[in-house]
Amino acid sequence: EVQLVESGGGLVQPGGSLRLSCAASGFTFSSHWMSWVRQAPGKGLEWVSSIKQDGNEQFYVDSVKGRFTISRDNARNSLCLQMNSLRAEDTAVYYCGKVNENTAYRHIDSWGRGTLVTVSS
Amino acid sequence: DIVVTQSPDSLAVSLGERATINCKSSQSVLYSSNNKNYLAWYQQKPGQPPTLLFYWASTRESGVPDRFSGSGSGTDFTLTISSLQAEDVAVYYCQQYYSTPQTFGQGTKVEIK
Numbered sequence: 001e002v003q004l005v006e007s008g009g010g011l012v013q014p015g016g017s018l019r020l021s022c023a024a025s026g027f028t029f030s031s032h033w034m035s036w037v038r039q040a041p042g043k044g045l046e047w048v049s050s051i052k053q054d055g056n057e058q059f060y061v062d063s064v065k066g067r068f069t070i071s072r073d074n075a076r077n078s079l080c081l082q083m084n085s086l087r088a089e090d091t092a093v094y095y096c097g098k099v100n101e102n103t104a105y106r107h108i109d110s111w112g113r114g115t116l117v118t119v120s121s
Numbered sequence: 122d123i124v125v126t127q128s129p130d131s132l133a134v135s136l137g138e139r140a141t142i143n144c145k146s147s148q149s150v151l152y153s154s155n156n157k158n159y160l161a162w163y164q165q166k167p168g169q170p171p172t173l174l175f176y177w178a179s180t181r182e183s184g185v186p187d188r189f190s191g192s193g194s195g196t197d198f199t200l201t202i203s204s205l206q207a208e209d210v211a212v213y214y215c216q217q218y219y220s221t222p223q224t225f226g227q228g229t230k231v232e233i234k
Binding site: 035044045046047050059061062095100104105106107108109110111112113114 | 159161163165169170171172173176182212214216218219220221222223224225226227228
């Protein structure tokens with residue numbers, strides 16, 4: 001059974017940093033693109049970033065480019081999102097997602113339960 | 122960026138009745154080389170993460186009840202619940218994965234009338 005467990009969320013001041021992690025199990029982590037999707041309180045879903053199996057290719061939504069960095073450790077079956085220069089509009093639940101098959105251009109077939117990031121002074 | 126727009130934003134349907142949700146993309150998500158529509162549907166129940174319902178616009182994910190169906194091609198897609206059950210109360214999202222950023226519709230909230 002696929003399991004994705006996010007951690008690292010919390011309260012941070014504007015301009016601060018936070019590092020999210022996602023522990024993956026139940027599938028061959030190194031064979032899949034992985035993604036982060038966020039959901040602001042009471043709002044819809046927003047794709048944030050995706051990373052290739054070997055970590056050598058990443059995509060980001062424009063609003064986080066230059067501030068967020070996605071990375072992975074295939075030896076530890078772990079996905080990370082380093083978030084710097086955080087803004088109030090980054091407040092959201094952040095979900096880790098497993099991309100179906102071995103290309104970026106597929107749906108997310110498994111989701112974690114999410115971790116809440118709150119950016120506020 | 123491909124803009125994905127759902128309609129309506131919300132709908133209330135009686136138990137056992139049909140619910141229909143529309144999803145329109147600002148450009149075609151049909152990839153000509155494999156004739157597949159790069160569109161998925163997700164269900165999100167209150168307090169829970171999303172779960173996958175359909176991919177390739179109409180391929181039902183394992184375990185999804187057959188009262189749910191997905192249809193459409195190109196830029197226009199539909200999610201239909203043929204006979205609404207109480208457990209179907211949720212927000213439904215479509216998502217295009219044809220290109221990055223992989224955009225979602227704004228969501229459609231389905232309630233019981």
